[in-house]
Amino acid sequence: MATVPLVSDEEASAEVLAVFDDIRQVRGTEYVNNFWRALANDPALLRATWERLKQVMGPGALDPLTKEMIYVAVSTANSCEYCVHSHTTAAKAKGMSPEQHGELLAVIGMAMQTNGIATGLQVPVDDVFKASP
Amino acid sequence: MATVPLVSDEEASAEVLAVFDDIRQVRGTEYVNNFWRALANDPALLRATWERLKQVMGPGALDPLTKEMIYVAVSTANSCEYCVHSHTTAAKAKGMSPEQHGELLAVIGMAMQTNGIATGLQVPVDDVFKASP
Amino acid sequence: MATVPLVSDEEASAEVLAVFDDIRQVRGTEYVNNFWRALANDPALLRATWERLKQVMGPGALDPLTKEMIYVAVSTANSCEYCVHSHTTAAKAKGMSPEQHGELLAVIGMAMQTNGIATGLQVPVDDVFKASP
Amino acid sequence: MATVPLVSDEEASAEVLAVFDDIRQVRGTEYVNNFWRALANDPALLRATWERLKQVMGPGALDPLTKEMIYVAVSTANSCEYCVHSHTTAAKAKGMSPEQHGELLAVIGMAMQTNGIATGLQVPVDDVFKASP
Amino acid sequence: MATVPLVSDEEASAEVLAVFDDIRQVRGTEYVNNFWRALANDPALLRATWERLKQVMGPGALDPLTKEMIYVAVSTANSCEYCVHSHTTAAKAKGMSPEQHGELLAVIGMAMQTNGIATGLQVPVDDVFKASP
Amino acid sequence: MATVPLVSDEEASAEVLAVFDDIRQVRGTEYVNNFWRALANDPALLRATWERLKQVMGPGALDPLTKEMIYVAVSTANSCEYCVHSHTTAAKAKGMSPEQHGELLAVIGMAMQTNGIATGLQVPVDDVFKASP
Numbered sequence: 001m002a003t004v005p006l007v008s009d010e011e012a013s014a015e016v017l018a019v020f021d022d023i024r025q026v027r028g029t030e031y032v033n034n035f036w037r038a039l040a041n042d043p044a045l046l047r048a049t050w051e052r053l054k055q056v057m058g059p060g061a062l063d064p065l066t067k068e069m070i071y072v073a074v075s076t077a078n079s080c081e082y083c084v085h086s087h088t089t090a091a092k093a094k095g096m097s098p099e100q101h102g103e104l105l106a107v108i109g110m111a112m113q114t115n116g117i118a119t120g121l122q123v124p125v126d127d128v129f130k131a132s133p
Numbered sequence: 134m135a136t137v138p139l140v141s142d143e144e145a146s147a148e149v150l151a152v153f154d155d156i157r158q159v160r161g162t163e164y165v166n167n168f169w170r171a172l173a174n175d176p177a178l179l180r181a182t183w184e185r186l187k188q189v190m191g192p193g194a195l196d197p198l199t200k201e202m203i204y205v206a207v208s209t210a211n212s213c214e215y216c217v218h219s220h221t222t223a224a225k226a227k228g229m230s231p232e233q234h235g236e237l238l239a240v241i242g243m244a245m246q247t248n249g250i251a252t253g254l255q256v257p258v259d260d261v262f263k264a265s266p
Numbered sequence: 267m268a269t270v271p272l273v274s275d276e277e278a279s280a281e282v283l284a285v286f287d288d289i290r291q292v293r294g295t296e297y298v299n300n301f302w303r304a305l306a307n308d309p310a311l312l313r314a315t316w317e318r319l320k321q322v323m324g325p326g327a328l329d330p331l332t333k334e335m336i337y338v339a340v341s342t343a344n345s346c347e348y349c350v351h352s353h354t355t356a357a358k359a360k361g362m363s364p365e366q367h368g369e370l371l372a373v374i375g376m377a378m379q380t381n382g383i384a385t386g387l388q389v390p391v392d393d394v395f396k397a398s399p
Numbered sequence: 400m401a402t403v404p405l406v407s408d409e410e411a412s413a414e415v416l417a418v419f420d421d422i423r424q425v426r427g428t429e430y431v432n433n434f435w436r437a438l439a440n441d442p443a444l445l446r447a448t449w450e451r452l453k454q455v456m457g458p459g460a461l462d463p464l465t466k467e468m469i470y471v472a473v474s475t476a477n478s479c480e481y482c483v484h485s486h487t488t489a490a491k492a493k494g495m496s497p498e499q500h501g502e503l504l505a506v507i508g509m510a511m512q513t514n515g516i517a518t519g520l521q522v523p524v525d526d527v528f529k530a531s532p
Numbered sequence: 533m534a535t536v537p538l539v540s541d542e543e544a545s546a547e548v549l550a551v552f553d554d555i556r557q558v559r560g561t562e563y564v565n566n567f568w569r570a571l572a573n574d575p576a577l578l579r580a581t582w583e584r585l586k587q588v589m590g591p592g593a594l595d596p597l598t599k600e601m602i603y604v605a606v607s608t609a610n611s612c613e614y615c616v617h618s619h620t621t622a623a624k625a626k627g628m629s630p631e632q633h634g635e636l637l638a639v640i641g642m643a644m645q646t647n648g649i650a651t652g653l654q655v656p657v658d659d660v661f662k663a664s665p
Numbered sequence: 666m667a668t669v670p671l672v673s674d675e676e677a678s679a680e681v682l683a684v685f686d687d688i689r690q691v692r693g694t695e696y697v698n699n700f701w702r703a704l705a706n707d708p709a710l711l712r713a714t715w716e717r718l719k720q721v722m723g724p725g726a727l728d729p730l731t732k733e734m735i736y737v738a739v740s741t742a743n744s745c746e747y748c749v750h751s752h753t754t755a756a757k758a759k760g761m762s763p764e765q766h767g768e769l770l771a772v773i774g775m776a777m778q779t780n781g782i783a784t785g786l787q788v789p790v791d792d793v794f795k796a797s798p
Contacts, residue, residue: 001257001795003620004633031261035247038254042634048717049247049641055713056243061232066199067240070206074244074648076386077210079478079611082251083244084388085262088402099194101403102441105386107200109379109448110189111207111216114168114182116378116473118215120342120371121171122350124134128164129218130666134529136354137367175368181451182375188447207382209652212345212744217654221668234669235707238652242645242714249644249739253608253637255616263400267523267662269753270766297527301513304520308767314587315513315774318580322509327498332465333506336472340510340781343476345744348517349510351528365460373466376455377473377482380434380448384481387437390400394430395484396533475785478611483787487535500536501574504785508581511781512774515606519741519770521749533789563793567779570786581779588775593764598731599772602738606776609742614783615776617794631726639732642721643739643748646700646714650747653703656666660696661750 007040015043019050026054033086065094069104076108140173148176152183159187166219198227202237209241273306282306285316292320299352331360335370342374406439414442418449425453432485464493468503475507539572548572551582558586565618597626601636608640672705681705684715691719698751730759734769741773 007016009032019040020032039046057067068091075083088101096104140149142165152173153165172179190200201224208216221234229237273282275298285306286298305312323333334357341349354367362370406415408431418439419431438445456466467490474482487500495503539548541564551572552564571578589599600623607615620633628636672681674697684705685697704711722732733756740748753766761769 001255001790003253003255003617004630033259033262034256035251035254038256039250041630042637045250045634045638045641048638048720049250052713052717053243053247056236056239060236061230062202062236062240066202067236069195069199070203070237070240071244072386073203073206074210074241075248076382077207078245078248078252079385080248080252081385081388082256082258083248084386085258085402087244088386088388089262097194098403098440102444103189103193103195103200104203105383105441106189106444106447107195107203108207108382108386109444110186111204111220112211112382113375113379114186115208115211115213115216116342116374117172117178117182117371118168119211119213119345119347120136120338120350120354120374121168122134122136122347122354123167123171123215125215125218125666126166129166129222134524136351137364174364175371178368178372178375181372181454185447185451205652209648212651214651214654217652218668221652221654231669231706235710238649238707239710241648241652242710245648246641246645249608249640250637252611252613253604253616253620253640255613255620258400267521267657269519269521269750270763299525299528300522301517301520304522305516307763308770311516311767311771311774314584314771315516318584319509319513321580322502322505326502327496328468328502328506332468333502335461335465336469336503336506337510339469339472340476340507341514343473344511344514344518346514346518348522348524349514351524353510355528363460369455369459369461369466370469372455373461373469374473376452377470377486378477380452381474381477381479381482383438383444383448384434385477385479386402387434388400388402389433389437389481391481391484391533392432395432395488471785475781478784480784480787483785484535487785487787497536497573501577504574504782505577505580507781507785508577508778512778515741515773515777516770518744518746519737519749519753519773521746521753533787535785535787565791565794566788567783567786570788571782577782581782585775585779588768588771592768593762594734594768594772598734599768601727601731602735602769602772603776605735605738606742606773607780609739610777610780610784612780612784614788614790615780617790619776621794629726635721635725635727635732636735638721639727639735640739642718643736643752644743646718647740647743647745647748649704649710649714650700651743651745652668653700654666654668655699655703655747657747657750658698661698661754 002034002038004038004041006034006037008037012040013043016040016046019043019046023050035082035086065091065096068094069096069100072104073108073111077112135167135171137171137174139167139170141170145173146176149173149179152176152179156183168215168219198224198229201227202229202233205237206241206244210245268300268304270304270307272300272303274303278306279309281309282312285309285312288320289316301348301352331357331362334360335362335366338370339374339377343378401433401437403437403440405433405436407436411439412442415439415445418442418445422449434481434485464490464495467493468495468499471503472507472510476511534566534570536570536573538566538569540569544572545575547575548578551575551578555582567614567618597623597628600626601628601632604636605640605643609644667699667703669703669706671699671702673702677705678708680708681711684708684711688715700747700751730756730761733759734761734765737769738773738776742777
C-alpha cells in the first residue's frame with residue numbers, strides 16, 4: 001500500500017542491513033518497523049534519517065518520554081497516521097501512563113483550539129513576548 | 134491589526150472584567166495579553182476558553198512545563214505565530230532552559246521531517262502498533 | 267514584502283487591466299486589493315483565478331455569506347494570514363454580525379480541537395458514516 | 400485500530416455511561432459513535448468535550464447546518480479523516496442537499512487554492528482589511 | 533467509503549460522460565480513477581476541475597514531471613493520502629526514477645524540518661529576501 | 666522578534682563561526698541570513714541542520730532549481746513565511762524565471778485545491794495506484 005515496496009531482510013543490501021542491525025541493537029528488539037523498510041529503497045536517506053533520529057531522541061536536557069510526547073503532538077497536528085501510531089506506541093513503551101496519554105490529548109486539543117481562534121482573530125503579538133535582540 | 138478590536142479594561146463589561154481579573158490572579162501579573170483582549174468581543178467564548186485552558190494546563194499527570202512544550206510543538210506545526218510566541222514565553226517563565234528549548238526545536242524538526250517522509254511514502258501502519266480493541 | 271512586485275494600474279497590461287476592471291465592476295468599488303496586484307505578474311493565472319472565484323462565490327445553493335464564512339474557516343485552518351483578513355472583511359461586508367463572527371470562531375476552535383483529539387486517538391471511522399458505493 | 404481501546408457500554412463506568420446517555424438523548428439515537436467510545440478512556444476529557452460540543456453546535460446566531468458545514472471545512476483543511484466522515488454525515492442529517500455539498504466542496508477547493516497562492520506570493524495585507532483598534 | 537457514491541459509466545449523465553471521455557483521450561487510457569468518479573456527483577465541479585488541471589499540468593515553462601513532483605510535495609505537506617498515491621503514480625508514469633523519488637522525499641523531509649524550526653524560532657524575514665515593491 | 670536572540674559574528678563561538686564560514690564559502694557570499702543566526706543559539710542543531718541541508722540540496726538526480734521549487738511548495742503548504750521568502754529568493758538566484766514562478770504557483774494552487782476536494786470527498790485510493798509489495 002506504500003508508494004514504494006517494503007524491503008525485507010532478504011532483499012536488503014549490506015548497507016541497508018547494517019542500519020537494520022543498528023536499529024535492532026539500539027532498540028533491543030528483532031522487529032524492524034515498516035517506516036525503515038520503506039525508507040530502505042534509498043539507503044542514503046535511510047542511514048541519514050536513522051542516525052539523526054537516534055541522536056535527537058536520546059536522553060539530553062529533555063527525557064526520552066517527553067520527547068516522544070512532543071513527537072506525537074507534532075505528528076497529530078500534521079495528521080501523520082503512521083507517525084501517530086508508531087510514536088504513541090513508543091511513548092507507551094517508555095512509560096506513558098493512560099493518565100499522561102489523556103492529558104497529552106487534552107493539551108493537543110486545547111492548543112489546536114486556540115491556534116484556530118488566535119489565527120482567526122489575527123491577534124497581534126504582544127511586545128512583551130518578543131525576545132530581546 | 135486583528136480582525137476585531139482589542140478590548141481595553143475601560144471598554145470591558147463586568148462579565149469580561151471578571152475573567153480578566155481571574156487571569157491576573159491565577160498568573161500573578163497585572164498584564165492581560167492580546168489574545169484575551171481580542172477574545173473579549175465574545176464574552177461567552179472568552180470565559181469558556183479561559184476556564185478550559187486553566188484546567189487543562191494546570192498540574193496533573195504531566196507537569197506544567199511539559200504541557201507548555203507540547204503546546205509550542207502543536208502551535209509550531211500549525212504555524213500559529215501568536216501561539217508560538219506566547220507559549221514559548223510561558224515555557225521560559227516555567228523554567229525552560231536554552232538547552233531544553235534547543236532540544237524541543239530539534240524534536241519538532243525531526244518529527245516534521247519524518248511526518249513528511251512517512252506521508253510521502255504512505256507507509257502502512259504495522260500491526261504491532263495497533264492497540265487491542 | 268511580497269515575493270513579487272505588486273502591479274499598479276499604470277504598469278498593468280491591457281489584459282491585466284481588463285481583469286482589474288471586472289473586479290471593480292462586480293464588487294462595486296474602485297479598490298483592487300493586493301492579492302490581485304500580486305497575481306497580475308502572471309496574467310493567465312490572474313484571469314483564471316478571478317473567473318473561478320467569481321463563479322464559486324456567487325449565489326447558489328449556499329448564500330454568499332455562508333460561503334465567505336466557510337472560506338474564513340479553511341483559511342484559518344491553513345494559517346493564511348492574508349486570506350483570513352480579506353475574507354473576514356468580505357464576510358462583514360456581506361452582513362456577518364459580531365455574534366455570527368463569534369460563533370464562527372467558536373466552531374472553528376471546536377473543530378480544530380476534535381480534529382486533534384480524533385487524529386491523536388486514530389479513531390476508526392464508524393461503518394454508519396460511510397456512504398453507500 | 401485506535402491508539403486506545405474503544406469503551407463498550409459494558410465496560411463503561413457510571414460517569415462515562417452518564418455522558419453516553421446524554422449523547423443518546425440529545426441526538427435521539429441509540430448509537431454512540433467511536434469518537435466518544437475512544438475518548439471514554441479519559442472520562443473527564445470525554446465530559447468536557449461533549450459538554451462544549453453540545454453548546455457550540457446548538458442553534459444560535461448561526462444555524463446548525465451552517466455550523467456543520469464550517470466544521471467539515473476545518474476538518475478537511477486539517478485532513479482529519481474521521482471528522483470529515485462524521486460531520487459530513489451530520490450535515491446530511493441536518494438537511495445538506497447534494498447541491499449544497501457540491502458547493503461546500505467547491506468553496507473549500509477555492510479557498511485552499513488561493514490560500515496556497517497568497518502564501519506563496521506572501522501578499523501583504525491591505526490596510527483597508529485591518530480592523531480599527 | 534467516500535462521502536459520496538462513485539459514479540460509474542452506466543450512471544453517468546451525458547455531461548459527465550463527456551468529461552470522462554476527455555480524460556480517457558488526454559491520458560491515453562480507458563481507466564478513469566476514483567477522484568473523477570466521486571467528483572462526478574457535481575458535474576459542474578467535475579468539468580471545471582478537469583479543465584483547469586489539464587491546463588495547469590500540461591507542458592510550459594516547467595516540464596510535466598517537475599510539475600508532478602511539486603504536486604506530490606504539496607499533497608504530502610497537506611497529508612492528502614489519495615493525492616500522494618495518485619500523483620506519485622503519475623510522476624512514475626512520466627519517468628520519475630527511484631533516485632529522483634528518493635531525492636524528492638529527502639527535499640520534502642528537509643523542508644518540513646526547517647519549516648518547523650523556522651516557525652518555532654519565529655525568525656524574522658531578512659530584508660534582502662523581500663522583493664522590491 | 667524571534668523567540669531567541671540572533672547571534673552576530675561578534676557573539677558567535679568558534680564552533681558557530683566555523684559553520685557561518687562554511688555557509689559563506691559554499692554560497693559565495695558574505696551574508697549569513699537570520700535563520701542560521703537564530704539557530705546558532707544551539708550550535709549542535711546549527712551544524713546538523715546545515716550539514717544536512719548542504720547535502721540534500723546539492724546536485725543529484727534532481728537539479729538544484731527543481732529542489733528549490735519543491736522546497737517552496739512544501740513551505741507554502743506549511744505556511745512558513747520565512748521559508749517561502751528565503752527559498753523563493755534562492756530559486757530566483759538559481760535561475761527561476763517569472764514564467765516558471767507563475768507555473769510553480771499555479772501547480773501549488775491546483776494541488777491545494779484538489780487536496781481539499783479529495784479529502785472532503787474521502788476518495789478511496791484506486792488499487793492501480795498501490796505499489797506492489
